[in-house]
Amino acid sequence: MNLRRDVFQAIADPTRRAILLLVASQSMTAGAIAANFDTARPTVSKHLQILTECELLKQEQQGREVYYHLNPKSIKEIADFIEPFRNLWDNRFNKLESVMKKYKPKK
Amino acid sequence: MERKTKIQAEPNKQELVITREFDLPVELLFKAHAEPQLVEQWMSTKVLKLEGRKHGSWQYETSDPNGNVMLRMNGTFHEFIPNQKIIRTFEMENIPFDVQLEFFEFETLTEDTSKLTMHLIYRSQTLRDQMLQMPFAQGLNMAHNRLEEVVHKLK
Numbered sequence: 001m002n003l004r005r006d007v008f009q010a011i012a013d014p015t016r017r018a019i020l021l022l023v024a025s026q027s028m029t030a031g032a033i034a035a036n037f038d039t040a041r042p043t044v045s046k047h048l049q050i051l052t053e054c055e056l057l058k059q060e061q062q063g064r065e066v067y068y069h070l071n072p073k074s075i076k077e078i079a080d081f082i083e084p085f086r087n088l089w090d091n092r093f094n095k096l097e098s099v100m101k102k103y104k105p106k107k
Numbered sequence: 108m109e110r111k112t113k114i115q116a117e118p119n120k121q122e123l124v125i126t127r128e129f130d131l132p133v134e135l136l137f138k139a140h141a142e143p144q145l146v147e148q149w150m151s152t153k154v155l156k157l158e159g160r161k162h163g164s165w166q167y168e169t170s171d172p173n174g175n176v177m178l179r180m181n182g183t184f185h186e187f188i189p190n191q192k193i194i195r196t197f198e199m200e201n202i203p204f205d206v207q208l209e210f211f212e213f214e215t216l217t218e219d220t221s222k223l224t225m226h227l228i229y230r231s232q233t234l235r236d237q238m239l240q241m242p243f244a245q246g247l248n249m250a251h252n253r254l255e256e257v258v259h260k261l262k
Contacts, residue, residue, distance in 0.1 A: 012118035
């Protein structure tokens with residue numbers, strides 16, 4: 001439960017969300033990530049630290065460089081959090097659609 | 108065409124946006140929200156009251172298979188414009204959740220398709236997150252009690 005809260009805190013920030021989108025396609029070094037933002041480098045480092053601490057990002061050592069990549073498990077956790085609620089409405093709306101399709105001829 | 112329900116729940120906000128496109132003309136989509144017998148079918152609830160007009164009120168009730176009332180919900184309409192818009196409040200009775208404000212917008216996409224946008228506003232972000240978790244919590248309970256049947260009926 002604590003982790004979940006942290007994860008949501010982490011994605012509350014627009015820059016951090018942008019970072020997640022960036023590394024979604026490929027793993028990147030801190031420098032390469034920072035190059036995409038006007039924000040000062042230490043600020044980006046701080047964001048990376050937060051994202052890593054709550055396990056949204058994983059660090060991987062490749063030679064002398066540290067690469068950041070998405071942790072699919074945590075991302076899935078965010079998706080799972082909303083999914084039952086989405087599913088509930090999706091089922092209701094599917095039903096609405098089929099109920100109203102049957103209703104159609106009476107129009 | 109894919110017609111999936113989308114939920115937009117931005118972190119740090121006390122609101123929620125649910126969107127869905129329907130293979131239905133907007134008139135039928137609206138009717139499904141305005142006619143008590145139709146609401147009962149797709150919401151799997153009993154409609155005690157549905158006064159579709161400004162300052163009108165509504166009250167729904169869901170029961171378990173034995174007829175025991177599980178949940179009663181009510182609210183007031185602030186706007187009820189056919190094929191366009193519903194603004195209402197939503198409150199669950201005997202559950203310590205504050206009332207929420209709901210904006211439903213009905214849009215024509217084509218002659219035979221339409222879109223519903225539900226904008227739900229909660230008193231706090233915490234409350235919104237708790238609401239999001241409710242079906243999740245229900246899912247957990249399912250294994251332990253007879254709620255499963257009810258939830259099945261809800262589907």
